[in-house]
Amino acid sequence: MTDTLTPISAASPSADEDLDNLAVWLEHCARQGGWLERTAYRQGTHRYAYAEVYDRVRRTAGALRRLGIRREDRVLLALPDSVAFVVTFLAVLRIGAVAVPVNTFCHADELRSSEEVAEASLIVSDESLREEFRGRTVTPGDLTGPSDLTDEDSAPDAVTVDTPAFAVFTSGTTGAPRLCFHTHGDALHFDQAIGSVLSLRQGEICYSVSRMYFAYGLGNSLLLPLQRGATVVLTPQRADEASALSVLQRHGVSVFYGQPSFYARMLAHPQAERLGYLRLALVAGETLPRPVENRLRCLLGARLLNICGTSEIGHAVLANGPDEVVPYSLGRVLPPYDLRVIDDAGEPVAAGQVGRLQISGPTIGPGVTRGSLPPHRLGPDDWFTTGDAARVDDIGLVWLLGRVDDIEIVGGTNVHPTEVEDLITGIAGVREAAVCAVRRAGDVTSLRAYVVADPGADRHGSLAKTIRSVTEASLTRYKVPEDVEFVDALPRNSTGKILRRVLRGWNAEALNGTE
Template sequence: MNLGHLMTQAAQRYGERTALVWGPNSWTWSELNSRVDALAAGLSARGVGKGDAILVLSRNSNQMFESMWATFKLGAVWVPCNFRLTPPEVAYLAVASGAKAMLYEDIFAAHVDAVRAGASNLEQVICVGSAGDGETGYEDIVSEHDGACFSEALVEHDDPCWYFFTSGTTGRSKAAVLTHGQMCFVVNNYLADQMPGLGPDDASLIVAPLSHGAGVHAMPQVVRGAKSVMLPGSSFDEEAVWRLIEEHSVANMFTVPTILTRMVRHPSVDRYDHSSLRHVIYAGAPMYREDQVAALKKIGKVIVQYYGLGEVTGSITYLPAEAHSIVDEEMPVGSCGFARSGMEIAIRDPEGAILPADRRGEICVRGPAVFAGYLNNPEANAKVFKDGWFHTGDLGYLDDRGFLYLTGRASDMYISGGSNVYPREAEEVLLTHPGVEEVAVLGVPDPKWGEAGVAVIVRSSSEEARALSKEELLGHLEGKLSRYKFPQVFVFWDELPKSGYGKVPKHLIRDELYARGDLVKDGGGARK
């Protein structure tokens, strides 16, 4: 089925109910679907059709939301960009995807110039806002084709619908090809596992960019006719989040652990009613136990974890709300849950053998949520698809009940004195110190040990934390962690660099260490 038909069905079933809210503006399902049809008809009239890539660069808006569904109805391929990317980075995505059309918000004019200079396939540029020379205004297209009833293109299960670009922690970002059939499974999987009971009386709050996980999360809302509410500003505002949760009786939302932690620590959490929340889904990175407990104490047993990748669109494991607890003995502490419905997990060693319970290896997955492969990248596909399994590049183990424990990226592991060290183990212990707000540990070259750990610490705001030292933190690790796993160097920053989605990628930490002079590029390792 063409994914765009989900929007058509929502308009048929829920008509005059509110579909989308953004600041003071709102649209019913009928209005939203009419705008989607008008955009699809306008793009079709301009020669954009099945199989064509449409590059989208915008902050969250109703137009951003509409572009996804119009692209699906066309049978075209949605290529959303992280709006924090630089013009050269966006130009690369345009070339890599072979974009025929670009839809952008007018504050990104410099990005369009870069795309025009490098993308030979680009034929149409549609602007949300003030259109430039040779461009067409988004709202002009919608007005021109108002009243159009667009018939969704016929598609097959494996026809692409979305090029989901990876974050590119090493080398260039790769386009993971998501298909109509795959995403139909993913939508049903979300409804079955993560948000059971979702219905037309519910509301969902969109706090993350629609270009990635939040866009996937919005799709099941459409299936069930649940209203989606977007933050009114361009920056994250904790008070606005809690105000909207109360105002719209929000039932579910998707975010990342760092943002959820910010929300529950903000004083505004106590000024608004959040009793309507049933599923607060956190993903994108493991959540430290201290932060998990704080969230449970503040908003109750409504948090749901999932683990996945863009290549598997979040559908690998989930830890449901009922499996969470503030009591360690009542939950699988440190686990990211068990396999999602219809998915299978195996832990494999470097030779490809499947390992038994409690043995650490690479996390591999198979099932209908796995993507179709990387676009025009046979080398990368050969690396990740082996023996019928997708190899995630993440390390972990399964316990005897099937709960998965993530121990880090294969690329995060370092070897110190001949022993494998997984940074997350030290991070978990360090975060239990009351003076530590955030921490990141990574391995760097070391002339004595081969590699050694560097811990980047953000002190908490307490008066006592100001004097927090390396010696105190080493004492805190004593008896809780094998000594060979201790970081050798501690540096203290005011904050950790984060990606546009609130994650803390290790490559950003490493770059900043070099930029500050805490790492020496000549191979001398870290300054002690």
């Protein structure tokens, strides 16, 4: 069988197919592309063909209907990355309901809060989490479908491309998570954007350490590969650097997705060279520190794709490479999206000027703190403010300077933390670093650096002195950290983003206690 893709747009649907329904469309892609008998997922020692996955989807859809789930009902998915997740997600879409994945590693109180925000009619949960919810809860095993299911039970709902299909929670780095809705048509736009950059091939092996309850992971492991006939490795357990490198070798992974902090840990592993065998390595989720990018480029060159997107958009909207690689930039905006950078008054700035990044396009759902239908969606001509500080050069390349909310004010002057953090992270013996402004005695403000050191580093001796001397030699005085505090780990959310509000809380505690 050829590795080139069959152009799905040229395929003729059968008369009884409603290709506006995303679950139906994906099965149609597999049938017309000729990969129904290929492996869609590898989980442990099991291999699941596309045909088997879609057969399970139809049976699960019928079981959901028999439980009374109807169009526009919310179904909360509290499941690890697994074939059960994929099947349940697509079955919910098949009957016109709305799938809402939730982070299974959340505290019980957060799980119940997610249930309330989603206004879920049903929770499909892993057995270990079943008791954490208040509403009606079933396990995937309860949805296998009885033998007497009729075609009517599992028939797809006649939705439109604008009908809500799924919703994802934002990561909540700056406050309470919001629920962002996406439609049955959005996945085709994701494929037009980042899918055209990836050019996944039939049978190509993909693996994402970002879980499917996040927009990034959902696209990586479900929405993108199922449109192209790729094979995805699923690991229900949360990965660490050793297990991820083992998966890459054992399964012959060619496309890998991770976050900057995860790549940093992989690079510190003795078997980091395995990354060099990838066809593509994608990094997203937070700003990629320059020292980490430099080390990855040494292994991968143009095969490293630094991309950027949000839960509100659904997946990537910016990408650097592989056809055009400019180190440290985020590349260009991907069609069908557009961008601009504005000042505090909302006016576009000139090329090269720093401002707030805005995106327009067809898939943007700003998010709600309580579920409601119809959910709020931006029109293709409306602008969404991402919260990133950015500049765009005169040839259209985008450079991110971190989150607008992350800017620290020192002596009345704005400091972009990533500039300082990149410098510190490049020092031998430093694994990770984050800086934060501290109001000290006499209301004087200066920076403090929180540093995670490599094992064996002389943290309070030579390393602290080196950090001080390197920053003094390279930065304007107000950007130089006044002190360094060594910590075992930086506060991060489940997507790997630094929780700067927690850092600021550490500073406040220090000020109230010892300073």
